[in-house]
Amino acid sequence: MSVTIHRREQAPWTVLRVGGDLDVVGAPEVRQAVVTAVSDGSRLVVLDLSALDFVDSFGIGAVVGALKRLRQRGGDLAVVCPVPRIRRVFEICDLDRILALHDSVDDATEVQRAGRGSVPRRP
Amino acid sequence: MSDGVEIEIPPRADYVSLVRLVVAAAVELAPSLEPSRIDDLRVAVSEATTNAIQAHIRSGCRGRVKVCCRCGDGKVLVTVRDDGGGFDVDALPEMPPPESPARLGRESGMGISIIRTLADGSSIDSGPQGTEVRFYFEQP
Numbered sequence A: 001m002s003v004t005i006h007r008r009e010q011a012p013w014t015v016l017r018v019g020g021d022l023d024v025v026g027a028p029e030v031r032q033a034v035v036t037a038v039s040d041g042s043r044l045v046v047l048d049l050s051a052l053d054f055v056d057s058f059g060i061g062a063v064v065g066a067l068k069r070l071r072q073r074g075g076d077l078a079v080v081c082p083v084p085r086i087r088r089v090f091e092i093c094d095l096d097r098i099l100a101l102h103d104s105v106d107d108a109t110e111v112q113r114a115g116r117g118s119v120p121r122r123p
Numbered sequence B: 001m002s003d004g005v006e007i008e009i010p011p012r013a014d015y016v017s018l019v020r021l022v023v024a025a026a027v028e029l030a031p032s033l034e035p036s037r038i039d040d041l042r043v044a045v046s047e048a049t050t051n052a053i054q055a056h057i058r059s060g061c062r063g064r065v066k067v068c069c070r071c072g073d074g075k076v077l078v079t080v081r082d083d084g085g086g087f088d089v090d091a092l093p094e095m096p097p098p099e100s101p102a103r104l105g106r107e108s109g110m111g112i113s114i115i116r117t118l119a120d121g122s123s124i125d126s127g128p129q130g131t132e133v134r135f136y137f138e139q140p
Helices: A026-039 A055-070 A082-092 A106-112 B013-029 B035-059 B102-105 B111-118
Strands: A004-010 A012-023 A044-049 A053-054 A076-080 B003-009 B065-072 B075-084 B120-128 B130-138
Touching: A004 A026, A012 A026, A012 A055, A012 A106, A026 A044, A026 A055, A044 A055, A044 A106, A053 A055, A053 A082, A053 B035, A055 A076, A055 A082, A055 B102, A076 A106, A082 B035, A082 B111, B003 B013, B013 B035, B013 B065, B035 B065, B035 B075, B035 B111, B035 B130, B111 B120
Parallel strands: A012 A044, A012 A053, A044 A076
Antiparallel strands: A004 A012, B003 B065, B065 B075, B075 B130, B120 B130
16 A cells, blocks of 8 residues: 545644555655645644554654754644554654654644644754 | 465565565464564565665666565564675664754664564675575564
8 A cells, every 4th residue: 555645734734644654655755745835835744644554764764854854944843643553663763752742633733832842852 | 484475576666565465464374473563574574675675776686676484483584685786784874863963864774773673683694796684573
């Protein structure tokens, strides 16, 4: 199964719901979706991985690239990752120490709205 | 070693998902690993197979990548072989720590580390004639 991406706006966030397999084939599509969102003016992006079936290091690389692109522009990335087998890959790569992994889109956006920051910042 | 499967694929990225599917199905047929360990196996297989395909593409090798999975002797053993140009196993760059700004500059190079973390054992034999990655998951 290839990756599927559905975009919706939940101001001030752009939510990209990613399903299927986020691997070497799917990663470029996620990269392009983030590039498009940023070029459209989005600076706060949620990657909703609730419907993801699979992720490997190539998918993780796409997430790292998205985070870098947004932070370079003063923006931020939140990741919704409630599925344990998907979350485990993020944790192995220490990505949970770079960005917060949320259980739902509401959780991710509420944390930001409350001013507590959506992601753990580096010192 | 008894049950298992052998696959040969062209060096194309769109075959990686097929390899994951076939290997996971073969392991599920043999009463062996817990579902969560099969998830780990799928990730490790994906990493090794994708690296092998990329090695072929980099070196211009048009031969096939070979994936073998055997269940028996108390473990599931996976071997992925390519005919690419090989690499220096001892010179793999370390991933910058999460606290380092350099971490966001590294979007690749995590595959071998993931295999070593997920599998119960692994080895890599690499040279100018190609690379063989072997890893195993112990059966409960």
